[in-house]
Amino acid sequence: MNIGEIARRAGVSRSTVSYALSGKRPVSEDTRRKIQQVVDELGYRPSASARALANGRTSTIGLVFPPAGNHYTGMQLDFIGSVVEAAAAYDYDVLLSPSGMDSDRSFQRLLGERRVDGAILMEIRLEDDRADHLAELDFPSVAIGRTAHPEGSWWVGLDHTALVQACVHHLADLGHRRVAFVNRPEQLLRAGYESAHRGLDGFTKAAAERGLTVRTYCCGDDAASGQGCVERILHDDPATTALVTLNEAALGGLYRGLAQAGRHVPRDFSVTGVVASRWAETVTPQLTAADVPAAELGRLAVDLLVERLDHPDAPPRHHLLTPPISLRASTGPAGATRSDATP
């Protein structure tokens, strides 16, 4: 079942078989047919390991994501799916690598043992040692998200700052004056996760611009935390009439918390944020939100990585996406009937 066996049965040399299959040198029509026939007969496929060893490319890309400790969110799922699909279109396989730190064993495997030709990094931090490490080695990679200093590197990302700003302006336009921000978990914020930081920046900036009274919260990635977070918000400032969130996984909990506090969405309270559309459509009322185009980001990341692999000297490229807010049903004008507004 190796190339020598094919060569013998076809009555030619191993190199001829190789050339016939790769087309890298001309082979006479007769021999080509003969070889192809033997190959088809035996169902021969060249060994990926041998090929990788010989030409130094594995035809595999690594997808590096954080360890499972914190739950995966729906966004991450969509990324993974679209990356795999896009990679398959370019004839690349995808190797999953759960990796937190730079010194990580799994990360070392990918790079040190040369298991992959390139890597896609998820869940980028503003100061990201994995990204720094890859840049240092000049290892082909594309980040999903951008670090504090993205110059000279390849990435695709969402303009979280602008997105959250748009959410705040949307609420301010509706007349909301007291707004809360529900961020990702505190440990992620402290670790420097890009979306958490830039989202928070955008929130603070836009709130200042519009002269809003705001509070910001961190919230665990699950329903119970979301519910608790709403309780904190309404306890800290019962006059709050709206919130903006980046936290997809807490969304259901946020809604539950509001319902239990007797706040009707959107009549008494508006909710918006940055969330993948399939999750925005799951809650009732459906969430008015900047839809995260996770699948598109995944596809673009693969496009960029393949370009970088094909042209090692190409100048860095990136894509910064700013999807519009999809108006659904979770936001409305402030100052409608609210029980505790008229004591």
Add this chain to the structure above:
Amino acid sequence: MNIGEIARRAGVSRSTVSYALSGKRPVSEDTRRKIQQVVDELGYRPSASARALANGRTSTIGLVFPPAGNHYTGMQLDFIGSVVEAAAAYDYDVLLSPSGMDSDRSFQRLLGERRVDGAILMEIRLEDDRADHLAELDFPSVAIGRTAHPEGSWWVGLDHTALVQACVHHLADLGHRRVAFVNRPEQLLRAGYESAHRGLDGFTKAAAERGLTVRTYCCGDDAASGQGCVERILHDDPATTALVTLNEAALGGLYRGLAQAGRHVPRDFSVTGVVASRWAETVTPQLTAADVPAAELGRLAVDLLVERLDHPDAPPRHHLLTPPISLRASTGPAGATRSDATP
């Protein structure tokens, strides 16, 4: 940066380096130290491709899941995460393969090109050509789910029949007499997806046992379909007071449909089913459901696969899980106030 370089710098032969690092033959303490020092200095790591070629094992397992066309559900995400994590603990990498059919290009890559040592199959069908193909080749694999004839093969799975039966009995015990079943999409049922079939069987069987009046529905994997499905249910039989579902992704839509029809959960209408706990807890009221232990299934699948790889002649093993129903807040006694019950 290859083993020859290490050997030269340490003043020994390549084989000695190999033995020093693998420990497969004794090496004097002095040489071992010298070699280790050079290795550390240069940060040497043996090439995975070369090693795979030499000893015929890639230290990689393939995770085969259906193409992205149909959305991924939360369950699948949890599987992927836990499989990757469990595999890492055994020093295996995970290669993702989107694969529908047996003749699939991607599937051929995995097997034909020997990219992986073994495979884990997700989304098993009762008659599954991928599973048959693997069994025929005697290729080490573990299925998540079991085919119609699982004898002699390795698998982990959920007893969907028993789980759905438990749901039906729970509803019947509460006095519900007219119950609907919301299954996965019709195309998946027709394709023979195991969970859809066994779940339906369990539903039909238990309903007959308890003498219930039932209807069964297929429902797309998204919120809009769920909402539409509830409309169909209430149109077909307005006296329906409960439903059982396997369809995680439609859950939010089911709730919305009920709310829009003026049915309060759980006062007017009970909802239950088989759903991962994190999703059951997202909706309000939280779903009483048999919690799918996706992470545990993933881990067990890896355990079994590794065992099979280590002991090629071991007899087939499997794990059939039947998690209990978690009582939450979405079911209640039938026959409470219902507007259209008293015209």
Add this chain to the structure above:
DNA sequence: GTCCGCCATCGAACCGGTTCGACGAAGGAG
């Protein structure tokens, strides 16, 4: 002092492909 055995190390072959340089036959130009 000689012989035996063990331990540590080495050299060579092998895994299964790719690729380069060379070589022989056929065909065209002179």
Add this chain to the structure above:
DNA sequence: CTCCTTCGTCGAACCGGTTCGATGGCGGAC
């Protein structure tokens, strides 16, 4: 008829590890 190309094919080297059999040096037993 010879010379020079061109085309198709072959053999050998190489990618970077692993593994087997062989070899050399040393110490202990007699």
